[in-house]
Amino acid sequence: MTRIYDRVALIGLGLIAGSMSHAIRAGGLAGHVAGYARSEKTRQTAREIDLCDSVHDDIAGAVRGADLVVLAVPVGAMGEVMAQIAPHLAPGATVTDVGSVKQSVIEAVLPHLPQGVHFVPGHPLAGTEHSGPTSGFATLFANRWWLLTPLPDSDPDATARLDRLITAMGAKTDVMDAAHHDLVLAVTSHAPHLIAYTMVGVADHLRRVSGEEVIQYSAAGFRDFTRIAASDPTMWRDVFLHNKDATLDILGRFTEELFVLQRAIRMGDGQQLHDYFTRTRAIRRSIIDAGQDTGAPDFGRTPGAKPSQ
Ligand code: NAP
Secondary structure, X not given: OOOOEEEEEEEOOOHHHHHHHHHHHHHXXXXXXXXXXXXXXHHHHHHHOOOOOXXXXXXXXXXXXXXXXXXXXXXXXXXXXXXXXXXXXXXXXXXXXXXXXXXXXXXXXXXXXXOOOEEOXXXXXXXXXXXXXXXXXXXXXXOOEEEEOOOOOOOHHHHHHHHHHHHHOOOEEEEOOHHHHHHHHHHHHHHHHHHHHHHHHHHHHHHHHHOOHHHHOOOHHHHHHHHHOOOOHXXXXXXXXXXXXXXXXXXXXXXHHHHHHHHHHHHOOHHHHHHHHHHHHHHXXXXXXXXXXXXXXXXXXXXXXXXXX
């Protein structure tokens, strides 16, 4: 049991905040975990399942006296929430966020940051397609990356302390520049999600033509797309609206590649297809070698859990 913070305030009580609360409480990493969610329904559920040590009806009550405040709301709501908590933050407190996009969150939060309060943006690369206060679990972050994008003037001690908490929750940390983060995530997470949404949309149109076959025979590939495409609509709407440039860049490149493969199929160029698929197979192997997935036939996923977001 290593207490790293006296009082952690979780703003938003969904998958990520819930998992943090479970992990922090299981590890005795904070003296007290306070929670706030905007809806009475979520607060009520959080109380019923004892998600936090205290659940507050007012956001000020949750953050008052906290030495760490975690913004765990959709990316588009970060600025508004920061504006609400700003007058109530304790001097010397650290604010972090868990948003899937970093540049726009920094732009939204910074104008409201009071003097003497530290801001260390972050993003856990861990998630599932489930959301809400009952979806979290203590091991969500185990062996997953948690990227920190401190600002040039972020206090190194505040960053180091947050790093200790994240590591104690089982995650591995890395530090990168916010713009670089957004480009990397556009490739590894944001564009793939949009492709999954699109593929499921295409199948949905087809289903109207061919009855239930698409559902009935949805083994392997399509089934994985449907799992990704079941992710929270609000969260993903905000991700695309707030990581617009990087996502459009990657989707442009994706479209070009798709045309190349489309042409190879049309021209019967088996060699090109084989070479391409050999390269992509090597990438899959390197992900397994890096410990970010397993080679199990179900891609190493426990039901409902996926390796990263
Ligand atoms: P979630 O399970 O849907 O929970 C979101 C929470 O935010 C809920 O408590 C919700 O309150 C609150 N909220 C929603 N809109 C709000 C608004 N406009 N103002 C104030 N509060 C609002 O979401 P999550 O998956 O934990 O995601 C939270 C953050 O983590 C997002 O920024 C997301 O990008 C990031 N993230 C998610 C994943 C993932 O896989 N899910 C992975 C890494 C990072 P109510 O319940 O009261 O509506």
